[in-house]
Amino acid sequence: MPQNKKIAIFDVDEVLLDMWGPMHKKLEDFQERKINDDEWVQIIRDFDQDPRPYFEFGKYFMGSSIFERLNAKRGMKQTLQALSANGWDLAIVTSAPPTKEVELKRRKNLHYAFGDVFVSIDCVGSKDKKARIADLAAKYEESMFVDDNPAIVQQSVGIVTYPIWRYNLPHSYALEKLDLSKAKIAKTSSDILKIAGKTSSVRAISERGR
Numbered sequence: 344m345p346q347n348k349k350i351a352i353f354d355v356d357e358v359l360l361d362m363w364g365p366m367h368k369k370l371e372d373f374q375e376r377k378i379n380d381d382e383w384v385q386i387i388r389d390f391d392q393d394p395r396p397y398f399e400f401g402k403y404f405m406g407s408s409i410f411e412r413l414n415a416k417r418g419m420k421q422t423l424q425a426l427s428a429n430g431w432d433l434a435i436v437t438s439a440p441p442t443k444e445v446e447l448k449r450r451k452n453l454h455y456a457f458g459d460v461f462v463s464i465d466c467v468g469s470k471d472k473k474a475r476i477a478d479l480a481a482k483y484e485e486s487m488f489v490d491d492n493p494a495i496v497q498q499s500v501g502i503v504t505y506p507i508w509r510y511n512l513p514h515s516y517a518l519e520k521l522d523l524s525k526a527k528i529a530k531t532s533s534d535i536l537k538i539a540g541k542t543s544s545v546r547a548i549s550e551r552g553r
């Protein structure tokens with residue numbers, strides 16, 4: 344059992360790093376046309392249903408220099424620092440493809456945005472996310488998992504102590520078919536901290552401090 348008893352596991356795109364903006368721009372370059380915001384949201388939904396038409400674009404995007412220089416999501420650096428200060432181990436499970444090249448770019452980008460704060464960074468592809476989250480959570484007494492895709496949050500229900508959906512408008516349509524009643528919703532980065540603050544160990548720490 345690790346010394347820390349709590350682990351916070353994060354998805355990367357649109358939870359830790361801003362991706363929609365740069366990706367939208369790159370798709371415009373790739374298709375050599377303007378794509379308005381409504382169409383962009385529709386494209387994300389289409390991708391969720393069937394990603395195959397976007398494989399070529401995916402390679403183009405992940406091969407571009409912007410893919411290793413995505414910015415930290417607003418407030419996320421402070422949230423990670425505060426979680427860490429409250430005894431949470433920080434880990435990443437991302438559905439980015441598990442190739443050496445992509446993994447290296449991810450690690451570089453995350454290091455640039457947040458420093459060396461993660462106990463593990465796993466690029467597992469979309470199919471193996473659930474198994475990896477379960478492996479990590481099993482080693483801790485308390486765990487949280489944060490993802491902007493509600494379908495993946497639902498997979499973590501019953502596996503982690505606190506499944507958290509990081510609100511993301513383009514993904515919100517999927518809620519209709521899901522039951523997220525056991526998950527919490529974080530509208531902002533600091534909402535993740537508020538949820539963590541209600542967990543038993545953080546309460547115990549703050550009570551001891553009184």
Ligand SMILES: [Mg+2]
Pocket residue numbers: 354355356357358490491492
């Ligand atoms: Mg994501």
